Amino acid sequence: MTQTKQITHPSQAGYKAEVSIWIDRSPADVFQFIANYNNDTRWRHGVARMSQSPVGETGVGTITHEEMEFLGRRYVTIAQITAFEPDQRLAWASIEATSPVSGWRVVTAEGAGARFTQAVVADLQGFYRWLSPLMVAMFKNQMSRDMARLKQILEGENYSL
Numbered sequence: 001m002t003q004t005k006q007i008t009h010p011s012q013a014g015y016k017a018e019v020s021i022w023i024d025r026s027p028a029d030v031f032q033f034i035a036n037y038n039n040d041t042r043w044r045h046g047v048a049r050m051s052q053s054p055v056g057e058t059g060v061g062t063i064t065h066e067e068m069e070f071l072g073r074r075y076v077t078i079a080q081i082t083a084f085e086p087d088q089r090l091a092w093a094s095i096e097a098t099s100p101v102s103g104w105r106v107v108t109a110e111g112a113g114a115r116f117t118q119a120v121v122a123d124l125q126g127f128y129r130w131l132s133p134l135m136v137a138m139f140k141n142q143m144s145r146d147m148a149r150l151k152q153i154l155e156g157e158n159y160s161l
Helices: 027-034 037-043 132-155
Strands: 003-008 015-023 047-053 063-070 073-085 089-096 101-110 113-122
Touching: 015 132, 027 101, 027 113, 027 132, 037 047, 037 063, 037 132, 073 101, 113 132
Parallel strands: none
Antiparallel strands: 003 015, 015 113, 047 063, 063 073, 073 089, 089 101, 101 113
16 A cells, blocks of 8 residues: 655644545546545544535535544534546635634546545644644544545445445
């Protein structure tokens, strides 16, 4: 399993956790799965509830509602898709959240499969700012495990789009 990880320390944009993994599926198949936020509960640990509006149709302006358990607490993030290129990339930014957060999901062709890269940028506030190096490392590790789960699902024998 080929996987890369990157953490960028604070800047004007906040803290960034970025993870990438190669998946033995076509870029179109990978993008179709990851662009449907209703699938997030299947591959992202801690996501208790995720929905998008409009249902099943992702594009600029789509609104997502995520409820996530992290470090024993529940966080609700309402976000909006801010950029969308079919079968390639999407970007999002929070509208309502504990801390301002944004990110992107990018799928590129690589060899006979696809490289999926996901990044989250958070502007940690208050007490969380003091713990930011630890929180970012923990979140990055969780993202890596989530990507491994996604790879397992998409490469599984019983998986069909």
